[in-house]
Amino acid sequence: MANVNETALDEKLELLEKARAWSPRIISKLETLIRTADDFSLFRLNPLQYAVEKSLSENEAIDLFLYAVKVALFEMEWHVLCPHCGYVVESLRSMSALHSHYRCRFCTVERDTSLDDYIQISFTISPQVREISFHHPENLPIEDFYFKYHLSRDVLSPIPGVTLAQAFAHLTKYMGYLLPGEKAVAEVELPPGLLRATDVNNDASFGLVLTPDEQADSQVIPLQLVNGKFQSPDPEMQPRTLVIEDVTQQPRTFSLELGRELANGNHTLQIENLLNRRSALWVFHVQNDPPPVMDFSPFLTGKKLLTTQTFHDLFRSETVRSDEGLSVQDITFLFTDLKGSTALYDAIGDPKAYYLVRQHFDTLGHAISQNNGAIVKTIGDAVMATFMNPTDAVQAALQMIQEMRTFNRSISHSLHLKVGIHRGHSIAVTLNDRLDYFGQTVNIAARVQSLADADEIYITEETFASLNDSTLLENYAIQPEQVVVKGVSDTLHVYKVTLRQ
Numbered sequence: 001m002a003n004v005n006e007t008a009l010d011e012k013l014e015l016l017e018k019a020r021a022w023s024p025r026i027i028s029k030l031e032t033l034i035r036t037a038d039d040f041s042l043f044r045l046n047p048l049q050y051a052v053e054k055s056l057s058e059n060e061a062i063d064l065f066l067y068a069v070k071v072a073l074f075e076m077e078w079h080v081l082c083p084h085c086g087y088v089v090e091s092l093r094s095m096s097a098l099h100s101h102y103r104c105r106f107c108t109v110e111r112d113t114s115l116d117d118y119i120q121i122s123f124t125i126s127p128q129v130r131e132i133s134f135h136h137p138e139n140l141p142i143e144d145f146y147f148k149y150h151l152s153r154d155v156l157s158p159i160p161g162v163t164l165a166q167a168f169a170h171l172t173k174y175m176g177y178l179l180p181g182e183k184a185v186a187e188v189e190l191p192p193g194l195l196r197a198t199d200v201n202n203d204a205s206f207g208l209v210l211t212p213d214e215q216a217d218s219q220v221i222p223l224q225l226v227n228g229k230f231q232s233p234d235p236e237m238q239p240r241t242l243v244i245e246d247v248t249q250q251p252r253t254f255s256l257e258l259g260r261e262l263a264n265g266n267h268t269l270q271i272e273n274l275l276n277r278r279s280a281l282w283v284f285h286v287q288n289d290p291p292p293v294m295d296f297s298p299f300l301t302g303k304k305l306l307t308t309q310t311f312h313d314l315f316r317s318e319t320v321r322s323d324e325g326l327s328v329q330d331i332t333f334l335f336t337d338l339k340g341s342t343a344l345y346d347a348i349g350d351p352k353a354y355y356l357v358r359q360h361f362d363t364l365g366h367a368i369s370q371n372n373g374a375i376v377k378t379i380g381d382a383v384m385a386t387f388m389n390p391t392d393a394v395q396a397a398l399q400m401i402q403e404m405r406t407f408n409r410s411i412s413h414s415l416h417l418k419v420g421i422h423r424g425h426s427i428a429v430t431l432n433d434r435l436d437y438f439g440q441t442v443n444i445a446a447r448v449q450s451l452a453d454a455d456e457i458y459i460t461e462e463t464f465a466s467l468n469d470s471t472l473l474e475n476y477a478i479q480p481e482q483v484v485v486k487g488v489s490d491t492l493h494v495y496k497v498t499l500r501q
């Protein structure tokens with residue numbers, strides 16, 4: 001029987017209903033889910049998956065859960081996923097706690113964090129509305145603790161017909177909670193490969209290489225959990241680091257905290273918990289090959305969230321640790337400015353001119369959010385926006401110019417846009433309590449904008465080459481140019497896009 005707080009649920013659903021206009025029955029479907037679904041279905045919900053199941057648009061499903069967080073119906077979590085083992089390396093309530101580098105506690109790989117690929121945003125029912133077992137991971141059976149709580153629910157198994165949790169269960173040699181002072185003894189058959197153990201509660205791990213030479217005698221492998229680490233009285237078990245190449249040919253560092261070689265065969269594990277807190281021990285056997293990069297069901301990435309206008313509107317205070325910043329491999333920036341705004345202020349006076357400029361911001365904001373982008377900031381009469389992909393950015397720019405033409409028919413002094421677009425790598429940071437972006441891609445996008453005159457869009461070669469809709473610029477004149485701009489050493493290849501006369 002679901003443990004639902006009726007008063008809280010009613011109150012929050014009512015707030016959610018009023019938050020914006022929704023598609024028919026969207027709130028009642030969510031209510032049914034909250035009332036009837038099993039605990040796991042309300043844990044780390046994937047809004048893209050939810051959109052597919054309920055036949056909603058992705059954007060509406062994302063909005064639904066963002067507003068649901070705002071009214072405290074759901075809680076939002078940021079996860080760092082490990083692409084090599086499918087585990088949730090870190091799970092945080094806010095992006096401010098994300099680090100630019102991490103080490104996976106499960107497969108020990110070390111990687112840099114990037115908002116594009118393996119940072120996932122998920123939504124869990126609020127404990128004020130309905131308590132689920134996953135709100136209290138410390139009380140979960142250890143199988144659920146490792147295979148449901150810590151393993152990503154969106155990782156796809158490389159083996160057909162077998163879930164990754166089932167595959168991991170098959171590799172398990174020992175699994176159990178060890179209380180302080182408790183000792184686990186297990187006789188295990190260890191084929192050639194790698195014996196790995198992890199204690200996620202204490203962030204400890206060890207590894208042992210089993211060689212192909214067969215061993216007649218069984219050996220005892222003595223291990224102790226001391227000072228948050230596995231230690232062994234056996235002097236041969238010294239810490240070491242394995243560097244192996246993954247399938248992308250990039251060297252990846254896997255750092256096993258203990259390691260030695262042992263002939264394969266039947267051996268006895270003796271693991272003693274000398275810590276003053278409980279250990280969640282999982283011992284498993286894997287082949288000695290580099291772990292492959294796993295596939296995941298489509299999920300809401302950090303980058304997608306940062307280019308969603310609703311997120312900017314509702315969670316302005318979300319911040320990135322300013323001393324590190326977070327890398328975004330590929331993001332598209334759009335800058336606009338107004339042609340002749342000084343003359344406009346001069347001609348009609350500040351209040352009227354400012355009123356028109358505000359209206360023009362609304363028009364731009366509409367074109368940006370309709371094309372899956374988000375406004376980062378306005379600077380004077382200029383707008384800086386981000387997009388997941390260049391096609392959306394160019395589409396938004398064309399729509400802006402078009403809508404400004406319509407807008408101009410209703411006013412005495414015409415306003416004309418100058419637009420620039422560029423894509424590439426950037427660093428997301430927080431400046432003055434607001435999310436912002438830094439790097440040469442941003443600088444170039446701003447410089448490219450300054451090349452444009454009234455009703456012109458300048459896009460860089462990088463943007464132009466990656467447009468995935470060949471009909472997009474059909475009715476436009478496209479003129480290639482080579483330019484040198486301040487602060488950029490290479491000649492820039494750009495395209496001027498204007499409506500055909």
Ligand SMILES: [Zn+2]
Nearest residue numbers: 082085104107
């Ligand atoms: Zn991993």
